[in-house]
Amino acid sequence: MPTSTFLNLEIEKKARIIKAAIDEFSEKQYEQVQISDIIKHAKIPRGSFYQYFTDKEDLYLYLIDIIRNEKMKFLQDTLSNYEGLNFLDLVRKLYDDGVKFALKFPQYVKILDHLLKNKNEIYDKLMSDNIKIAEDIYANLIDKDKTKGLIKEDIDTRTFAKIIVQLTTNIAVEELDMNYQDESYQKMLERNNQVLKIIEQGVLKG
Amino acid sequence: MPTSTFLNLEIEKKARIIKAAIDEFSEKQYEQVQISDIIKHAKIPRGSFYQYFTDKEDLYLYLIDIIRNEKMKFLQDTLSNYEGLNFLDLVRKLYDDGVKFALKFPQYVKILDHLLKNKNEIYDKLMSDNIKIAEDIYANLIDKDKTKGLIKEDIDTRTFAKIIVQLTTNIAVEELDMNYQDESYQKMLERNNQVLKIIEQGVLKG
DNA sequence: AAAAAATGTGACAATGTTGTCATATATAGT
DNA sequence: ACTATATATGACAACATTGTCACATTTTTT
Numbered sequence: 001m002p003t004s005t006f007l008n009l010e011i012e013k014k015a016r017i018i019k020a021a022i023d024e025f026s027e028k029q030y031e032q033v034q035i036s037d038i039i040k041h042a043k044i045p046r047g048s049f050y051q052y053f054t055d056k057e058d059l060y061l062y063l064i065d066i067i068r069n070e071k072m073k074f075l076q077d078t079l080s081n082y083e084g085l086n087f088l089d090l091v092r093k094l095y096d097d098g099v100k101f102a103l104k105f106p107q108y109v110k111i112l113d114h115l116l117k118n119k120n121e122i123y124d125k126l127m128s129d130n131i132k133i134a135e136d137i138y139a140n141l142i143d144k145d146k147t148k149g150l151i152k153e154d155i156d157t158r159t160f161a162k163i164i165v166q167l168t169t170n171i172a173v174e175e176l177d178m179n180y181q182d183e184s185y186q187k188m189l190e191r192n193n194q195v196l197k198i199i200e201q202g203v204l205k206g
Numbered sequence: 207m208p209t210s211t212f213l214n215l216e217i218e219k220k221a222r223i224i225k226a227a228i229d230e231f232s233e234k235q236y237e238q239v240q241i242s243d244i245i246k247h248a249k250i251p252r253g254s255f256y257q258y259f260t261d262k263e264d265l266y267l268y269l270i271d272i273i274r275n276e277k278m279k280f281l282q283d284t285l286s287n288y289e290g291l292n293f294l295d296l297v298r299k300l301y302d303d304g305v306k307f308a309l310k311f312p313q314y315v316k317i318l319d320h321l322l323k324n325k326n327e328i329y330d331k332l333m334s335d336n337i338k339i340a341e342d343i344y345a346n347l348i349d350k351d352k353t354k355g356l357i358k359e360d361i362d363t364r365t366f367a368k369i370i371v372q373l374t375t376n377i378a379v380e381e382l383d384m385n386y387q388d389e390s391y392q393k394m395l396e397r398n399n400q401v402l403k404i405i406e407q408g409v410l411k412g
Numbered sequence: 413a414a415a416a417a418a419t420g421t422g423a424c425a426a427t428g429t430t431g432t433c434a435t436a437t438a439t440a441g442t
Numbered sequence: 443a444c445t446a447t448a449t450a451t452g453a454c455a456a457c458a459t460t461g462t463c464a465c466a467t468t469t470t471t472t
Contacts, residue, residue: 005419029324031238036459045421050461088409117323118235151409159400160409166373194365202408203294203357203366211449242429251451256431 002062006052017042017052018066021059026107029118030060057122064115064126067108074101086150087141092196095168099188116169131169135161167195208268212258223248223258224272227265232313235324236266263328270321270332273314280307292356293347298402301374305394322375337375341367373401 006014020042024033035056039049053059078093085093102109115123138161145151151160212220226248230239241262245255259265284299291299308315321329344367351357357366 029235029237029326031235034459035461046423046460047421047462048419051419051421055461117325119323120235149411152407152411155404155409156400159397160404163373163401163404167369191365194362195369198361198366198369198408199404200408200410201358202404202406203361204406205355205358240429241431252430252453253432253451254449257449257451261431 001058002052009052013044017044018063021063022107022111025060025063025114026110029114030056030120030122031118033060060122061126063111067105067111070105070108071101074098086148087138087145088196088200090141091164091168092192095192096189098168099185099192102188103185131165134165138164163199167199207264208258215258219250223250224269227269228313228317231266231269231320232316235320236262236326236328237324239266266328267332269317273311273317276311276314277307280304292354293344293351294402294406296347297370297374298398301398302395304374305391305398308394309391337371340371344370369405373405 006017009017017038020038023041024038033056035046035049038059039046053062074097075094078090078097082090082093115127135158139157142151142155142157142160146153146155146157212223215223223244226244229247230244239262241252241255244265245252259268280303281300284296284303288296321333341364345363348357348361348363348366352359352361352363
């Protein structure tokens with residue numbers, strides 16, 4: 001956690017530091033990010049940085065916290081009204097929320113993407129549990145749909161849950177290049193629908 | 207490429223160097239690997255390293271080359287007899303080959319896995335084309351199966367190809383921990399069958 | 413307005429890594 | 443045996459990054 005000194009900083013300065021950090025961590029993998037670059041871009045002296053944060057990890061965890069809170073806001077609605085939905089419609093909605101989030105905060109998504117693709121100590125600290133938890137929740141919902149007669153009983157629940165996690169966590173980061181916001185949104189949704197269609201009905205004819 | 211000096215090295219020394227490099231690159235991401243560590247483990251002086259290789263990248267590309275050749279040997283049979291097979295059976299076979307390869311050379315697979323998950327300059331140099339090519343080949347085979355009446359025409363070919371690439375390139379590296387070789391093999395094959403079953407027939411009932 | 417507390421600052425030591433180079437040693441050619 | 447060529451070696455310069463610390467400046471308290 002940052003020190004209270006940092007938290008009480010004038011808003012402009014604080015924002016400058018956070019921006020510099022977001023810029024760095026969204027462009028590079030964790031290990032490649034250097035404190036030197038961050039302080040250079042934030043235009044603060046070296047000593048100040050260490051007055052605000054213990055080290056790089058401290059700053060990073062703080063950023064992740066910001067990002068997660070922001071993402072939670074996006075998912076809140078869907079998550080609190082999921083009762084009536086069957087599993088795959090919930091997935092569809094969550095993905096839709098995810099796409100909107102990605103287009104609003106592309107840098108945040110890049111940071112999460114790096115975290116996801118860079119299996120290091122930090123990943124273990126932050127993500128591996130989460131993914132297991134997500135899988136568990138999905139597995140539960142899948143089983144419910146099975147008893148409701150919506151999903152074939154002979155599908156392996158765990159495998160199904162894993163496929164969904166795998167296919168939905170990898171939002172196509174390549175498409176996050178500003179500009180064609182609306183076009184990207186349509187494209188990403190369309191891709192998602194196609195994926196879900198395959199999962200729902202399979203590809204084999206007859 | 208390594209110098210001829212390296213290639214002509216006594217076999218024992220050459221093997222020692224390659225082993226040290228494989229050990230490092232299978233444990234760490236490219237950027238995290240340090241020449242200092244490699245020469246320490248290979249027990250060669252610093253100067254020698256630079257007599258054999260230009261730099262870290264040179265060594266790495268050489269390793270990837272070795273790994274690819276080894277992998278090609280594994281896939282050769284399947285790839286040269288794919289004519290009679292429909293797309294998904296080919297995928298099944300390739301995945302089976304992949305699992306066998308992974309169990310025989312777990313370190314190689316870890317290195318490829320790092321390459322896949324660490325989207326850096328080297329990745330661009332080596333992989334991004336390959337993945338596009340794989341997608342193209344798959345797309346072709348899918349279209350063929352569509353005209354044969356095996357696969358539903360209203361499935362988006364590109365999306366389908368991407369799903370297969372996505373699901374098959376991520377062999378579960380976690381399971382590569384020696385010991386229970388045979389058990390792992392059965393488990394991984396079973397998982398693959400489950401995945402393909404979902405892709406083939408979908409999860410929805412009725 | 414003086415003292416105390418909080419914050420800001422940048423030079424610097426400590427550490428670590430890379431690639432080079434002068435020199436030593438071994439091998440091959442005549 | 444002598445020379446030329448190839449290979450081996452490790453000290454070292456160059457560079458880069460991190461975290462600290464003594465001192466400066468600002469803000470708050472009395």
